[in-house]
Amino acid sequence: MPPFRDWLVRVLAAGESVQDEPPALPADRGLILADLNAAFERHALDVAGSPLPFDPGAALGAAVALARACWLLVAGAGEPPALKADVRTAAAHLSADVCLRFLPVVLRRARARHAEGEPAASLDRLLRAWPLSGVLADLDGEPTTPPDFGGHPGLQLLYAERLVATGRLGWVPKDGPPREWAGRVFAERGRPLPAPPTEGSARE
Helix, strand or coil: CCCHHHHHHHHHHHCCCCCCCCCCCCCCCHHHHHHHHHHHHHHHCCCCCCCCCCCHHHHHHHHHHHHHHHHHHHHCCCCCCCCCCCCCCHHHHHHHHHHHCCHHHHHHHHHHHHCCCCCHHHHHHHHHHCHHHHCCCCCCCCCCCCCCHHHCHHHHHHHHHHHHHHCCHHHCCCCHHHHHHHHHHHHHCCCCCCCCCCCCCCCC
């Protein structure tokens, strides 16, 4: 198996995962964090608003979660992907999105191969907890973390731009600035903003 760093560089550059063994982080993670930081800086160029700091814990955790998800998809066994980080901060959401934005593709393939078993179930939970990335996925219902991203307007705008492309009703913000941003983006696309889901109607 390629070293974890080689695997990550290939994923970030080409969106390709090549694994023949379970992912294993090296003891020295400095170069991996440097690669993630560089990818974050490029990713952040497309985000409006005040600059966000890099969150190394969220970024590395997301990279590990992606590696585990890809391995679980191939092998059908392994440690389920999970990410423990502070979902209240905008920096964590954007840092994690560097890798988590690839997970919706993994989820689609997991459903095709394993229906709603693993890894689809764990990916469902993970993406709902990280709505900036989860809004890209084919997920009914709603996110488990409100899409306010610590009040950062640039991430709320990015979320709205992703939402208008996927059109997931349960992921439409219910109120506040996130809903205002969604309304602007939907209006720019010539589409009415759907009403927020009512209690009990979000999960189909």
